[in-house]
Amino acid sequence: MRYAHVERPHAAHEVTLGALLAGVAASLLCACAPADVKQSNARPDVVLISLDTLRSDHLSAYGYERPTSPNFDRLAQQGVLFEAAHAPASNTAPSHMSFFTGLDPHAHGVHPVTASHAAADARQPVTSLHPDLPTLPEVLQAQGWSTTGLLDDGFLLKSMGFERGFDRVHNKRTTLIEKLDKLEGFLQRWDRDEPQFLFFHTYEPHSPYLPPRKYHGKFTQADYNGEFRMRYERLLDVPLKSAWNAKGHFLDSKGLPEADSVEFLRGLYDEGIAHTDWGLGELWRLWSEHRDASNTLFVIVSDHGEGFGEHGHLGHSYGLRIELLRVPLLMIGPGLTPGRVSDPVGLVELMPTMLELLGLPAVPSSGPSFAPLARFQPQESGRAVHSQFGRLNGVDDSITLNGLRLLRTESRAGVKLALFDLSADPYEANDLAAARSQSVQSMLQLLDRRRAEAQSWRDNYPAGNGSTLSKEDEEDLRALGYLGEDQ
Numbered sequence: 001m002r003y004a005h006v007e008r009p010h011a012a013h014e015v016t017l018g019a020l021l022a023g024v025a026a027s028l029l030c031a032c033a034p035a036d037v038k039q040s041n042a043r044p045d046v047v048l049i050s051l052d053t054l055r056s057d058h059l060s061a062y063g064y065e066r067p068t069s070p071n072f073d074r075l076a077q078q079g080v081l082f083e084a085a086h087a088p089a090s091n092t093a094p095s096h097m098s099f100f101t102g103l104d105p106h107a108h109g110v111h112p113v114t115a116s117h118a119a120a121d122a123r124q125p126v127t128s129l130h131p132d133l134p135t136l137p138e139v140l141q142a143q144g145w146s147t148t149g150l151l152d153d154g155f156l157l158k159s160m161g162f163e164r165g166f167d168r169v170h171n172k173r174t175t176l177i178e179k180l181d182k183l184e185g186f187l188q189r190w191d192r193d194e195p196q197f198l199f200f201h202t203y204e205p206h207s208p209y210l211p212p213r214k215y216h217g218k219f220t221q222a223d224y225n226g227e228f229r230m231r232y233e234r235l236l237d238v239p240l241k242s243a244w245n246a247k248g249h250f251l252d253s254k255g256l257p258e259a260d261s262v263e264f265l266r267g268l269y270d271e272g273i274a275h276t277d278w279g280l281g282e283l284w285r286l287w288s289e290h291r292d293a294s295n296t297l298f299v300i301v302s303d304h305g306e307g308f309g310e311h312g313h314l315g316h317s318y319g320l321r322i323e324l325l326r327v328p329l330l331m332i333g334p335g336l337t338p339g340r341v342s343d344p345v346g347l348v349e350l351m352p353t354m355l356e357l358l359g360l361p362a363v364p365s366s367g368p369s370f371a372p373l374a375r376f377q378p379q380e381s382g383r384a385v386h387s388q389f390g391r392l393n394g395v396d397d398s399i400t401l402n403g404l405r406l407l408r409t410e411s412r413a414g415v416k417l418a419l420f421d422l423s424a425d426p427y428e429a430n431d432l433a434a435a436r437s438q439s440v441q442s443m444l445q446l447l448d449r450r451r452a453e454a455q456s457w458r459d460n461y462p463a464g465n466g467s468t469l470s471k472e473d474e475e476d477l478r479a480l481g482y483l484g485e486d487q
């Protein structure tokens with residue numbers, strides 16, 4: 001059972017962040033670090049790179065037919081590539097807060113600000129992480145890492161808790177090129193002997209897919225002259241900020257557009273990925289010039305995918321469809337042997353996994369780690385992978401176990417269950433729930449247990465919602481398409 005190894009506090013006031021972090025420090029003193037972890041002054045740097053909205057099957061290393069990702073593919077040869085990593089949720093804030101806490105989205109309660117959560121006067125409340133729940137940057141900071149956040153604003157707001165634990169933060173919407181310039185400035189100033197933690201987040205792959213012009217036409221059809229071509233070209237002549245302000249509406253469509261439009265959008269998305277991949281290569285180059293890349297734990301990940309009509313939708317944040325859950329995960333670092341892991345893993349477990357790889361104990365609020373898989377150590381079969389997605393009228397849950405995925409969707413219309421065989425039907429076209437009711441029932445029990453655990457954490461450590469968005473934040477979120485939608 002997920003949290004069986006930790007003592008659940010009975011009330012929020014019984015455990016504080018300080019106490020949790022003190023527990024981490026005390027555990028370190030018990031010499032529990034694995035033998036292969038470098039100690040004290042040889043502590044590795046840590047780089048967590050989140051490439052927002054990047055579905056894994058659009059990368060060549062995951063079998064994509066277009067050459068979108070030469071840099072990622074090259075790095076994949078040097079590290080552990082997880083072939084089946086599932087995002088915690090299909091939207092930015094819940095997924096990233098799960099990366100940072102090891103908690104399910106429903107447990108930490110940091111959710112998207114949508115019309116469903118809006119105050120009556122249309123000023124939007126922001127949910128913020130409970131102050132006693134530790135985040136990855138806080139844990140690393142408490143353990144002596146110097147911590148830097150290069151964030152892309154939008155949904156990773158200070159008021160939500162995303163800037164906690166950073167010694168320095170740059171949280172501003174910029175191009176990828178500007179962000180890399182900022183990183184180079186940091187790298188030039190950092191003490192070489194001090195272990196660094198960098199969290200690098202970019203919205204570059206997000207719609208409306210606006211890489212520099214040299215990428216235009218790389219994967220899109222020159223003879224397409226439909227509605228989305230016109231929308232796109234209108235964006236190219238306006239400043240970046242204005243273009244971002246059109247993001248939320250770029251994919252708007254009554255029903256799914258015609259196939260040629262969807263194909264054009266897929267091409268635009270791939271052009272954005274190609275630019276993002278260039279940025280990844282640049283980041284690697286800069287890091288290698290200024291730091292010891294061989295003594296750095298790199299984790300490259302995304303928070304959710306992007307739909308192109310597989311289940312009737314464009315974009316993301318429309319539930320837990322498989323095209324939104326499959327994201328890349330690549331780990332490169334000291335003690336890790338290059339290879340591929342086929343077992344599914346849940347990125348809710350990213351934080352405890354990173355802490356274990358660094359020789360640090362997990363915090364009590366996080367779940368199990370998949371570090372043994374990263375080390376290719378023998379594992380018991382039957383490892384379950386979970387995702388959750390909050391809606392106005394309920395919570396969607398997903399569990400993947402032994403090649404099957406059960407999806408429970410809650411809405412005003414009631415609860416719907418769907419079961420898919422991922423090996424035979426990787427894009428989930430055939431619902432087997434009616435035919436395999438026994439599997440549904442057994443997986444449903446696990447889902448219910450998981451939801452109850454999440455609810456318990458949510459009850460003990462409720463997310464705050466006392467603050468409101470600034471006008472600027474509200475505009476940014478509207479630009480990303482997260483305001484005014486009931487999902």
Ligand SMILES: [Zn+2]
Nearest residue numbers: 052053092303
């Ligand atoms: Zn996102």
